[in-house]
Amino acid sequence: MKPAALPRHGPRRAQLLVVDAGGRITHHPAADLPRFIRRGDLIVANDAATLPASLAATHVRSGESVEIRLAGRRSLEPDAVTAFTAVVFGAGDYRTPTERRAAPPNLAVGDTLAVGPLRATVAAMHDHPRLVDIRFHDSVDEIWAAFARHGRPIQYAYVQGPLAMWDTWTSIASQPVAFEAPSAGFILDWSTLRALRARHARVASITHAAGISSTGDPDLDRVLPLDEPYVISPATAALVNRTKQRGGRVLAIGTTVVRALEHAACRMGHVRSGNGVATGRIGAQTELLIVDGIVSGIHEPGTSHYELLRAFQEDDALIRMAAEAEEHEFRAHEFGDAVFMERSADLGAACVASVPTPGEIRALS
Amino acid sequence: MTHPRLQPLRAAVTGGTSGLGRALVAELLRRGARVAFVARHADEVRRTTHELQDSHGIVGDVSRKDDIYPMALQITGTLGGLDVLVNNASSLGPIPLALLADTNCEDLELALATNLMGPFRLTKALLGSLAASARDGRHPIVVNISSDAAVTPYETWGAYGASKAALLHLGRIWDAELRSEGVRVVSIDPGDMDTPLHELALPGADRSALRRPEEAAREIADAIAALTSAPATTTDREVLQ
Numbered sequence: 001m002k003p004a005a006l007p008r009h010g011p012r013r014a015q016l017l018v019v020d021a022g023g024r025i026t027h028h029p030a031a032d033l034p035r036f037i038r039r040g041d042l043i044v045a046n047d048a049a050t051l052p053a054s055l056a057a058t059h060v061r062s063g064e065s066v067e068i069r070l071a072g073r074r075s076l077e078p079d080a081v082t083a084f085t086a087v088v089f090g091a092g093d094y095r096t097p098t099e100r101r102a103a104p105p106n107l108a109v110g111d112t113l114a115v116g117p118l119r120a121t122v123a124a125m126h127d128h129p130r131l132v133d134i135r136f137h138d139s140v141d142e143i144w145a146a147f148a149r150h151g152r153p154i155q156y157a158y159v160q161g162p163l164a165m166w167d168t169w170t171s172i173a174s175q176p177v178a179f180e181a182p183s184a185g186f187i188l189d190w191s192t193l194r195a196l197r198a199r200h201a202r203v204a205s206i207t208h209a210a211g212i213s214s215t216g217d218p219d220l221d222r223v224l225p226l227d228e229p230y231v232i233s234p235a236t237a238a239l240v241n242r243t244k245q246r247g248g249r250v251l252a253i254g255t256t257v258v259r260a261l262e263h264a265a266c267r268m269g270h271v272r273s274g275n276g277v278a279t280g281r282i283g284a285q286t287e288l289l290i291v292d293g294i295v296s297g298i299h300e301p302g303t304s305h306y307e308l309l310r311a312f313q314e315d316d317a318l319i320r321m322a323a324e325a326e327e328h329e330f331r332a333h334e335f336g337d338a339v340f341m342e343r344s345a346d347l348g349a350a351c352v353a354s355v356p357t358p359g360e361i362r363a364l365s
Numbered sequence: 366m367t368h369p370r371l372q373p374l375r376a377a378v379t380g381g382t383s384g385l386g387r388a389l390v391a392e393l394l395r396r397g398a399r400v401a402f403v404a405r406h407a408d409e410v411r412r413t414t415h416e417l418q419d420s421h422g423i424v425g426d427v428s429r430k431d432d433i434y435p436m437a438l439q440i441t442g443t444l445g446g447l448d449v450l451v452n453n454a455s456s457l458g459p460i461p462l463a464l465l466a467d468t469n470c471e472d473l474e475l476a477l478a479t480n481l482m483g484p485f486r487l488t489k490a491l492l493g494s495l496a497a498s499a500r501d502g503r504h505p506i507v508v509n510i511s512s513d514a515a516v517t518p519y520e521t522w523g524a525y526g527a528s529k530a531a532l533l534h535l536g537r538i539w540d541a542e543l544r545s546e547g548v549r550v551v552s553i554d555p556g557d558m559d560t561p562l563h564e565l566a567l568p569g570a571d572r573s574a575l576r577r578p579e580e581a582a583r584e585i586a587d588a589i590a591a592l593t594s595a596p597a598t599t600t601d602r603e604v605l606q
Contacts, residue, residue: 047497049441078445141414141421144442148435165434166490174497176442190492194545205500233501 001298001326003158004336007167014187014337015330017298021342023317025324030187030338033295039200040248042239046182046256047205049173052151052165053180053212054094057120060112062105065091068113068120068134069154069179071212072226075275076177081143082136083123085226087215089130094155094162098216107132116150118143128220154180154212159335167335177229178210183334184254184295202243204236208256208278213305213334224304228278230260237264237273240290244269249292249342255308258282258291265289284310293342298325298332313344374398374593375444375498379427379487380454381420382409384560385510388582389451390420396586401440403427403454427454427483428475437490447494448503449589452484452532453510458524460565465523473524480528484509485535492548499547504593508585509536511552522566549592555581 014030028035037043053070072085090102106129111122113134124133136143153168170185172193193203208230215221240261243250252258259278264271268289281304282288288311299305301322309318321339330337376393380386381402390402394417401421404410414422421443425432441447456479459472488507498505514522515529532552539550557563559575 047493049438049493052438076445078443081442141439141443144439145423147442148438165438169434169490169493171493172496173493174441175446175494176438190542190546197545203500205497207497235501 001300001322001330001332003156003333004331005158005160007159007163007335015328016187016337017321017325017330017339019313019317019321019339019341021345023313023320023344025317025321027324027328031192033187033338033340034192034195034199034201036340037196037199037201037251038249040243040246041199041201041251042243042248043196043201043203043251043253044236044240044257044261045170045172045185045188045203045205045253046178046208046210046260047170047172047174047185048178048182048207048210048256049170049176050153050165050168050178050181050210051176052147052153054152054154055115055147055150056093056152058114059105059107060114061108064105066104066113067091067093067101068115069212069215071131071179072228073177073209074229074277076175076207076209076229076231078175079140081140081147084134085126086132086134087130087212087220088132094159095157097157098214101216104130116146118146118150128217130215130217131220156214156333158333172205174205175207177207178256179212180210181334182208182210182254182256183297184338186335187295187338188253202239204239206233206236206257206260207231208260210254210256213303225259225278225281228256228259229275230256230263230278231275232260232264232271232273234273237271240271241269244290250290251293251295252291253295255282255294255296255305258288258294258308258311261290262286262288281307282311283307284315286311287347288312288343291343293340295338295340297334298330298337298339300332309339309341312341312347314346317344374448374589375446376400376449376451376589377440377444377447377491378402378451378453379483380404381422382406382413384562385555385558385578385581385585386451386453387413387417388578389453389585391417392579392582392586393449393589394418394420396590398449399444401443403436403440427452427487428456428478430482430486433483433486433490436487437494440491441494446498447491448498448505448593449508450488450491450495450506451508451510451585451589452487454483455480455510455562456525456528457562457566458528461568462521462525462566463523464521468524473527476524476528477531480525481531481535484532488539488550492543492546495548496543496546504595505548506589506592507536507539507548507550508589509533509550509552511536511554513554513556515552515554525566551588551592553585553588555585 016030088104382404410422425436458476495505514526
């Protein structure tokens with residue numbers, strides 16, 4: 001399947017595959033999404049704005065140029081921008097496919113990385129020469145100013161031309177905490193939100209620090225997604241819980257929403273508000289407690305996004321979906337077409353959840 | 366005198382290093398809001414953040430398209446969201462003021478870029494944050510600083526007046542369209558004030574006859590407090606008169 005090479009947003013340009021609870025597949029213009037939404041449904045989107053998380057830097061000890069891709073953080077507090085997990089590439093930029101990117105110089109704890117006016121220290125190495133924890137030593141306002149001035153959106157070689165920040169913000173983008181765009185949200189423009197409400201559906205949001213989708217290194221890609229902090233507001237938690245009580249469907253816009261809501265599920269059909277860190281992968285073995293359907297981009301088998309869809313539908317339906325997408329020339333990846341998938345009626349929800357520990361969830365107020 | 370508390374409002378003010386904008390940053394801080402402001406000159410931003418403790422200074426020019434998203438990133442990044450946006454930064458157009466027939470096209474373009482396109486772009490970039498604030502049960506607002514020149518066709522105020530008239534109308538349409546998202550857009554005319562902009566427009570005017578920007582800032586902060594503390598009602602018009 002071809003990737004979408006241009007950052008086009010909104011429902012008017014994209015196509016939509018619909019996979020219903022019976023595994024039947026149809027295709028439509030993406031603007032028709034509201035037709036598949038019912039009275040009483042709750043649509044939950046990730047309202048994270050996207051950081052310009054690609055930072056051109058110099059590894060001071062060797063003098064070599066590197067690209068730092070911010071990839072993980074521990075909390076969503078506005079001041080929590082001094083410490084990140086990051087993937088480091090050698091010289092070059094997005095025009096080289098990630099799998100062909102040069103390795104960075106040998107990094108060691110204590111090394112200094114210069115990012116514009118900022119100085120970052122390598123605080124820890126992980127079990128991979130590209131994966132590090134870094135710590136900035138500047139003030140929070142200086143860090144934000146430098147990200148704004150020197151950062152670029154993380155970009156892959158199949159997207160033409162340099163991306164601007166506005167290409168990577170969804171219409172509902174709010175707090176800038178995502179490392180890559182929560183791209184399923186590109187399907188929502190303001191007129192679509194109106195159309196959803198006109199169908200007596202509700203719209204809510206969570207904020208989830210969507211991580212990077214690919215590093216080009218098979219060993220690293222296997223550990224993706226990294227742990228991702230999220231916050232669920234009391235208003236959103238109440239809407240989710242009320243929707244479940246009343247028998248409505250909770251429909252996630254994007255895989256990050258599925259991760260957050262299922263992680264925050266503490267018992268059947270019930271989520272807790274507050275901060276959490278979504279860990280682990282959702283896949284064929286996961287029994288979904290909250291989410292009844294998902295709008296997602298089209299992703300290739302083997303990616304964590306595709307694996308997550310296996311929690312919604314049998315492999316047979318996913319294989320047919322891929323064939324249908326291929327036949328109708330759907331475009332893949334973050335600026336591509338979309339799929340709306342209902343949870344298969346054959347994959348009943350069960351009352352088994354991994355309950356977040358108290359340390360992972362704390363009340364907001 | 367007690368003021369309605371603005372805490373924990375998160376507010377952003379453009380044109381925050383002088384005149385009404387600076388007075389408004391100070392007033393909002395005094396009432397407990399978390400405040401970010403934008404201005405063009407790095408040294409003045411630094412000086413203002415030093416003088417107004419706890420403010421977040423951002424260097425940027427609202428008339429420049431490429432500055433808008435970096436501004437929005439820093440505003441929502443440092444504040445963790447946004448409840449109040451005050452589009453205050455303004456350009457007079459030609460200085461000294463000129464008859465329209467003597468106005469360079471570039472001066473009209475600059476007035477439109479600063480007074481119309483800038484507020485439009487910044488509001489659009491921050492709309493996600495404002496709508497998120499509404500979903501959390503708050504009552505977010507955009508305040509566009511207006512002028513009687515938006516309504517009355519004063520001679521020699523063509524570039525400024527036309528751009529402010531367009532902003533006023535843009536604000537009305539924003540407000541009609543965004544009510545369903547829980548976001549209000551209002552225009553406030555602070556009157557003639559003793560500010561650098563006024564000095565540029567009418568050099569040598571009798572400053573004692575002009576309002577202090579601090580007084581106008583208090584009134585605008587009162588209006589912000591009233592509008593953000595309750596859903597939209599028919600009394601809005603009274604609040605703003």
